[in-house]
Amino acid sequence: MSNPQQLRYSKEHEWLSGAEDGVSTVGITEHAANALGDVVFVQLPEVGDAVTAGETCGELESTKSVSDLYSPVSGEITEVNEDVVNDPSLVNSAPFEGGWLFKVRITDEPADLLSADEYTAFAGA
Amino acid sequence: MSSNEPRRTALDATHRALGATMTDFAGWDMPLRYGSEREEHVAVRTRAGLFDLSHMGEITVTGPQAAALLDFALVGNIGGVKPGRARYTMICREDGGILDDLIVYRLADTDAGSAHYMVVANASNAQVVLDALTARAAGFDAEVRDDRDAYALLAVQGPQSPGILKGLTDADLDGLKYYAGLPGTVAGVPALIARTGYTGEDGFELFVKPEHAVELWQALTRAGEGVGLVPCGLSCRDTLRLEAGMPLYGNELSTALTPFDAGLGRVVKFEKEGDFVGRAALAEAAERAASEPPRVLVGLVAEGRRVPRAGYPVVAGGEVIGEVTSGAPSPTLGKPIAMAYVDPAHAAEGTEGVGVDIRGSHEPYQVVALPFYRRQK
Numbered sequence: 001m002s003n004p005q006q007l008r009y010s011k012e013h014e015w016l017s018g019a020e021d022g023v024s025t026v027g028i029t030e031h032a033a034n035a036l037g038d039v040v041f042v043q044l045p046e047v048g049d050a051v052t053a054g055e056t057c058g059e060l061e062s063t064k065s066v067s068d069l070y071s072p073v074s075g076e077i078t079e080v081n082e083d084v085v086n087d088p089s090l091v092n093s094a095p096f097e098g099g100w101l102f103k104v105r106i107t108d109e110p111a112d113l114l115s116a117d118e119y120t121a122f123a124g125a
Numbered sequence: 126m127s128s129n130e131p132r133r134t135a136l137d138a139t140h141r142a143l144g145a146t147m148t149d150f151a152g153w154d155m156p157l158r159y160g161s162e163r164e165e166h167v168a169v170r171t172r173a174g175l176f177d178l179s180h181m182g183e184i185t186v187t188g189p190q191a192a193a194l195l196d197f198a199l200v201g202n203i204g205g206v207k208p209g210r211a212r213y214t215m216i217c218r219e220d221g222g223i224l225d226d227l228i229v230y231r232l233a234d235t236d237a238g239s240a241h242y243m244v245v246a247n248a249s250n251a252q253v254v255l256d257a258l259t260a261r262a263a264g265f266d267a268e269v270r271d272d273r274d275a276y277a278l279l280a281v282q283g284p285q286s287p288g289i290l291k292g293l294t295d296a297d298l299d300g301l302k303y304y305a306g307l308p309g310t311v312a313g314v315p316a317l318i319a320r321t322g323y324t325g326e327d328g329f330e331l332f333v334k335p336e337h338a339v340e341l342w343q344a345l346t347r348a349g350e351g352v353g354l355v356p357c358g359l360s361c362r363d364t365l366r367l368e369a370g371m372p373l374y375g376n377e378l379s380t381a382l383t384p385f386d387a388g389l390g391r392v393v394k395f396e397k398e399g400d401f402v403g404r405a406a407l408a409e410a411a412e413r414a415a416s417e418p419p420r421v422l423v424g425l426v427a428e429g430r431r432v433p434r435a436g437y438p439v440v441a442g443g444e445v446i447g448e449v450t451s452g453a454p455s456p457t458l459g460k461p462i463a464m465a466y467v468d469p470a471h472a473a474e475g476t477e478g479v480g481v482d483i484r485g486s487h488e489p490y491q492v493v494a495l496p497f498y499r500r501q502k
Contacts, residue, residue: 034146037157037158037161037162037360038161038163038454040430040454040461041432041454063162063453064360064453066432066434066484089163
């Protein structure tokens with residue numbers, strides 16, 4: 001598995017796209033999706049919600065467990081992926097593409113986001 | 126090897142080569158899943174799945190008084206089991222608490238007047254069961270032998286499993302009934318072939334020597350290729366048994382419960398001859414269950430999509446009326462399901478207003494009779 005070079009990553013296994021007009025897309029990595037197993041339920045923040053870097057903003061439920069979803073940055077939610085709410089298996093089948101979770105207008109981002117190579121070394125994957 | 130080091134089955138390298146996600150299970154490093162656990166589940170329901178269950182604990186009991194020992198040590202009527210048949214039963218403490226649920230296979234008699242049984246315990250309880258049987262054997266002319274390392278256990282489960290196995294053995298599979306076992310040769314490997322499983326499907330469990338496990342796994346894989354057999358991990362085994370309404374020790378069964386509390390009083394055979402461990406306490410438990418019904422094990426089906434987990438409270442009218450023992454998304458029903466112990470007043474199928482407290486939010490659930498899934502025969 002490879003982590004796309006153009007993305008940045010959090011240590012909670014989220015990815016963050018480069019900003020377009022100040023808005024970035026967030027999802028979980030393939031490594032995280034594989035560790036969870038089949039995702040069966042996704043609870044996302046709502047459009048307009050304020051999220052804070054490193055704090056929970058939703059949850060991901062798999063066959064075996066439930067995991068908190070963290071926002072990698074602070075900002076305001078501008079869009080959530082309704083497709084993934086209706087078909088949570090997209091998180092497993094296309095974590096970096098169709099399985100994206102939400103878009104956020106960034107107001108602040110932590111200094112410790114990782115590059116693809118750094119994340120690959122961190123996750124051991 | 127340190128005691129913290131996980132035990133590995135004879136198929137360990139095979140699982141790794143298949144890319145399995147491994148998990149610790151009762152001190153064993155076992156395959157959790159190879160790919161998608163949901164696809165593995167569906168394969169067993171519709172085609173066939175291949176499992177490594179070598180963590181299960183085999184204990185051999187032989188001797189002229191083997192049957193008398195098992196009738197004393199277990200709650201079932203083992204003396205009534207004929208050679209080649211198997212029985213689901215339990216081993217209880219003196220106070221009636223369940224130590225484990227077991228399958229006892231009666232094999233062919235070793236010699237005249239000496240019976241031969243294989244007791245299969247859950248991995249997590251194998252040592253406890255071995256110790257209890259050994260202690261209870263005092264005074265009986267019978268031998269209790271730890272055979273955990275003598276067997277690997279492979280299971281082929283699903284509607285295609287008879288077809289897959291028939292190509293590999295001359296054994297009379299058509300004559301082999303559910304809960305029966307016979308010695309035979311599968312793919313050239315000597316095996317005890319049992320028609321048992323823990324999935325709610327037709328299927329077979331094959332007890333073989335560990336040194337034959339890889340060869341047999343590969344032969345079964347090849348034989349099943351054309352009909353969609355896939356390797357399956359413990360994750361789908363859990364959702365399969367949950368849909369089939371089968372209890373899991375540690376979830377639905379524990380030392381805090383008697384078989385009567387678990388709705389499984391039928392496994393206790395008071396009519397058998399002689400005393401057995403737990404008889405007095407179990408007789409009391411049976412009376413208590415009749416006069417003041419305990420909580421009832423029921424099925425719950427979600428109306429929403431959030432998944433109940435073991436330990437979550439079951440609620441009705443703002444009161445806690447029970448507790449979830451197992452929960453998972455059901456691939457067959459397409460909804461989350463759970464088993465739960467609930468107060469008798471709320472246990473009837475179709476009881477209104479029952480919910481599960483899922484991390485603070487009360488989600489509506491429908492009360493149903495178990496099992497959730499029954500195969501069409």
